[in-house]
Amino acid sequence: MWTRRLTLADMPQSLGTFKPVGHVMIALPEGEPVRQAAQALLEAGFEAEDILHFDSEEGQVRMREMIEHSSEAAGFGYEITLMRRYQKLSDEGHRWLLVYAPEDEETDQVTAVAKRFGAPMAVKYHRLAVQDLI
Incomplete structure (x- = not known):
């Protein structure tokens, strides 16, 4: 499956919710x-x-904007629930890594690194599903 690597200017959405297909989103404690x-x-x-x-701070702003502008249909989906979790973790001071990992082997590597450094959350975005890794 082909997906493209994102840049900071990209914020792909589905019904107004965050949907970076082929990427893993990791929350990490601030600092080292x-x-x-x-x-x-x-x-x-x-x-x-x-x-x-x-x-x-960047996570708070981006997620708040997407939550406010998501469609009503998105309110019933798991993506909006994830965005609210991201917002809460950002409010608590967590930082984020969004890693391009379209293949299973890459996803496994990202998950292992996330666990090693104390990530409370890691999520993989597929075309039709979202997978909780941590």
Whole structure:
């Protein structure tokens, strides 16, 4: 399955909710865990362009805007529930890594790194489903 790598300017949505197909979204405690996890991903073979960083303030703003502008139909879906969880974690000061990992092997690597650095949450976005990894 082909998906494209996102940039910071990209925020793909489905019915107004966050939907970065082929990517894993990881919440991490602020500080060293974010830097260490990003470095571990690079050492595992990911490219710098595969890893997008969001600080807690950036996450708060982006998620708040998407939640406010999502369609009513999105309110019944799991994606809006995830966005609310992201908002809560951002409010608590968590930072985010959005990692391009379209293949299962890459997803497994990202999940292992996320667990190693204390991620309370990691989610993989597929075309038709969202998969909780942590």
